[in-house]
Amino acid sequence: MTLKKQILTAAIAGTLASAAMATTDGKVKIGVLADMSGTYADICGPGCVVATQMAIDDFGGKVLNKPIELISADSQLKPDIASAIARRWVESEDVDTIGGLVSSAVTGAVTQVTNNSKNIALITGSASNGFTTKACSPYIAHWTYNVVALANGTVKTMVGEGKKKWFFITADYAFGHALETVSSNVIKANGGEVVGSVRAPLGTTDFSSYVLQAQASGADVVALANAGNDTVNALNAATEFGLTESMDIAGLLVFSQNTKAMDGNVAGGMKLTTGFYWDLNDETRAWSKRFKEKHGEIPSMAHAGAYSATMHYLNAVQKAGTDDADVVMKQMKTTKPNDFFAVNAEFRGDGRMVHDMLLVQIKKPAERKDEDDIYKVLKVIPGNEAYNPMLDECNFSR
Amino acid sequence: MSGLLDINFFALSGQLLVGLINGSFYALLSLGLAIIFGLLRIINFAQGALYMVGAFAALLGLKYLSLSYWQALIFVPIMVGIFGMLIQVFLIRPIANQDHLYSLLLTFGLALMLQGIFTHLFGSSGLSYPTPEALKGGTRLPFMYLPNYRAWIIAVSVVVCGLTWWAIEKTKLGAYLRAGTENPQLLQAFGVNVPLIITLTFGFGVALAGLAGVLAAPVYSVSPDMGSNILIVVFAIVVIGGMGSIGGAIITGLAMGVIEGLTKYFYPQASSTVIFVVMVIVLMIKPSGLFGKEA
Numbered sequence: 289m290t291l292k293k294q295i296l297t298a299a300i301a302g303t304l305a306s307a308a309m310a311t312t313d314g315k316v317k318i319g320v321l322a323d324m325s326g327t328y329a330d331i332c333g334p335g336c337v338v339a340t341q342m343a344i345d346d347f348g349g350k351v352l353n354k355p356i357e358l359i360s361a362d363s364q365l366k367p368d369i370a371s372a373i374a375r376r377w378v379e380s381e382d383v384d385t386i387g388g389l390v391s392s393a394v395t396g397a398v399t400q401v402t403n404n405s406k407n408i409a410l411i412t413g414s415a416s417n418g419f420t421t422k423a424c425s426p427y428i429a430h431w432t433y434n435v436v437a438l439a440n441g442t443v444k445t446m447v448g449e450g451k452k453k454w455f456f457i458t459a460d461y462a463f464g465h466a467l468e469t470v471s472s473n474v475i476k477a478n479g480g481e482v483v484g485s486v487r488a489p490l491g492t493t494d495f496s497s498y499v500l501q502a503q504a505s506g507a508d509v510v511a512l513a514n515a516g517n518d519t520v521n522a523l524n525a526a527t528e529f530g531l532t533e534s535m536d537i538a539g540l541l542v543f544s545q546n547t548k549a550m551d552g553n554v555a556g557g558m559k560l561t562t563g564f565y566w567d568l569n570d571e572t573r574a575w576s577k578r579f580k581e582k583h584g585e586i587p588s589m590a591h592a593g594a595y596s597a598t599m600h601y602l603n604a605v606q607k608a609g610t611d612d613a614d615v616v617m618k619q620m621k622t623t624k625p626n627d628f629f630a631v632n633a634e635f636r637g638d639g640r641m642v643h644d645m646l647l648v649q650i651k652k653p654a655e656r657k658d659e660d661d662i663y664k665v666l667k668v669i670p671g672n673e674a675y676n677p678m679l680d681e682c683n684f685s686r
Numbered sequence: 687m688s689g690l691l692d693i694n695f696f697a698l699s700g701q702l703l704v705g706l707i708n709g710s711f712y713a714l715l716s717l718g719l720a721i722i723f724g725l726l727r728i729i730n731f732a733q734g735a736l737y738m739v740g741a742f743a744a745l746l747g748l749k750y751l752s753l754s755y756w757q758a759l760i761f762v763p764i765m766v767g768i769f770g771m772l773i774q775v776f777l778i779r780p781i782a783n784q785d786h787l788y789s790l791l792l793t794f795g796l797a798l799m800l801q802g803i804f805t806h807l808f809g810s811s812g813l814s815y816p817t818p819e820a821l822k823g824g825t826r827l828p829f830m831y832l833p834n835y836r837a838w839i840i841a842v843s844v845v846v847c848g849l850t851w852w853a854i855e856k857t858k859l860g861a862y863l864r865a866g867t868e869n870p871q872l873l874q875a876f877g878v879n880v881p882l883i884i885t886l887t888f889g890f891g892v893a894l895a896g897l898a899g900v901l902a903a904p905v906y907s908v909s910p911d912m913g914s915n916i917l918i919v920v921f922a923i924v925v926i927g928g929m930g931s932i933g934g935a936i937i938t939g940l941a942m943g944v945i946e947g948l949t950k951y952f953y954p955q956a957s958s959t960v961i962f963v964v965m966v967i968v969l970m971i972k973p974s975g976l977f978g979k980e981a
Binding site: 325326327328329330331333460486487488489491492493494496497498500501503504516517520521524525528529530543545546548549550551553554585 | 700701707812816826835905907912916947955957
């Protein structure tokens with residue numbers, strides 16, 4: 289074949305390929321990659337699949353007259369496994385977009401794949417703010433929450449109440465470090481100080497040693513920059529060793545499932561920030577009731593986020609008339625998300641979905657009507673106060 | 687300057703005591719494993735899962751049968767022990783003559799299954815168990831606040847460890863047991879039912895895991911992966927103490943609790959690895975463990 293012919297063939301092939309893309313491959317396929325069996329399975333595992341399926345069903349099961357398909361897989365919380373699944377999905381199983389995504393390490397690995405393959409990642413379970421700052425990409429949609437929103441909610445409020453001296457018990461991995469750094473900055477910016485911190489390995493069972501160190505620090509507040517069982521165990525130890533008599537505890541990332549795992553006598557009164565609470569208004573109650581009927585548990589903020597993100601994605605596909613990622617993303621960013629979860633919301637150019645966050649307080653057992661009645665909503669934090677401002681270099685909406 | 691030293695001394699005393707508390711808990715857990723591992727030569731990877739089952743049994747007993755903490759302390763270990771004996775009779779005994787690796791793989795598989803079943807039934811977030819009324823509160827020591835429940839853990843651990851050591855090393859029953867592992871044929875020739883002794887021993891070792899589970903329920907989050915988190919540490923303790931040494935497991939458990947506690951104070955990041963560092967060093971210097979008999 290001559291060079292000319294080669295170029296010509298390539299050009300024709302390219303045209304055909306892009307034409308095929310614009311008319312879609314006959315279906316829209318969403319893959320939910322989440323923790324189906326590990327520590328975060330209750331937060332974003334099978335429940336995220338249920339929520340995504342609910343969004344598909346509510347949308348009518350079809351978009352652009354093509355069926356919407358859903359597949360799911362267990363990331364096992366292992367970045368290498370997760371990125372291998374993601375690669376298989378986008379390369380040979382025609383998956384258009386990947387949702388779920390819990391644990392920042394897993395999400396980091398998966399988004400590397402989807403950024404390269406130009407598929408949209410709907411992040412609903414991860415906390416790191418890196419996905420819309422130093423690792424930002426035009427193919428990322430970060431829903432639900434991030435570490436900045438958590439810090440601005442809980443930390444800023446408590447510093448404002450005069451709790452100036454802080455001590456951190458931090459999970460010793462990327463997420464914990466990020467949460468501590470961001471929170472420390474908020475503390476310092478508001479006139480507080482950080483009097484000490486300890487890094488506890490992930491999966492620590494006994495926190496009594498760290499609690500003693502926190503007690504000796506003379507802090508006003510002990511912040512738990514960890515998640516899941518680590519938070520529950522740390523809180524238990526803090527109460528047991530009498531720390532709560534003289535100091536306040538701030539759980540920086542607490543999902544509703546974690547709250548239910550805590551002894552209400554121990555956790556009652558603690559303030560925390562969340563992106564969603566089922567019992568906020570009629571809309572959230574109606575959706576949560578439907579979710580509970582299907583899943584058996586009240587939704588976490590990640591579950592509600594998975595529904596909201598999927599809905600916004602499908603709406604954008606419908607409006608754009610294609611499932612081409614670039615076009616759909618542009619459409620997603622021009623329309624404001626608006627549902628029971630995304631209130632006062634905006635999907636920014638950097639991929640951050642900014643919406644109102646809630647500052648809540650854990651109810652004591654005596655205040656609870658039933659086992660799901662766990663929070664008292666203290667304050668709605670407007671999205672633009674909660675989230676970090678957009679970096680110029682990450683604005684992909686132009 | 688002296689003020690600074692005082693603070694450090696106080697802080698250190700607190701850490702030492704906390705280390706001892708954790709150590710006594712480790713001792714209790716490693717005791718059961720040391721009996722099964724050391725006397726029966728069964729590498730029981732399900733020990734952690736059975737500890738988890740013990741904690742869940744206490745919790746479910748409270749929720750559905752109004753079983754109090756004190757009742758759970760007696761009934762749960764018996765129940766877990768019977769469960770263990772069933773495992774031994776139906777699953778481990780048929781492969782008893784095979785290489786030890788087979789029982790290791792079998793019990794490891796069992797552990798994964800138990801963990802999977804509990805995750806499926808109760809979710810991964812864990813549940814909470816209230817501290818019994820009588821053990822709430824604590825005592826203010828000069829250097830720290832000692833919760834009554836932790837003091838109770840030390841007491842139970844010391845009593846159970848002491849009694850077990852005495853029963854195995856000093857009584858006739860213990861002598862049968864040791865003889866049964868040294869030379870089963872000979873003991874059987876004397877008319878002793880060796881398979882029964884082995885089953886009962888296995889059941890007792892497993893019951894200790896159940897007991898530890900009940901003790902742990904009020905202080906740690908009761909979750910399906912609570913056993914797998916702690917199992918490897920406990921195995922390391924048994925290896926450091928020396929296979930087959932009951933006293934070794936108890937003393938090493940206490941010592942490792944203290945070492946881990948001090949690491950949490952001086953360099954917390956290493957606290958999850960320090961026990962394994964000790965294990966490597968001990969194995970290099972004395973392969974049979976600190977208190978093990980030379981192989």
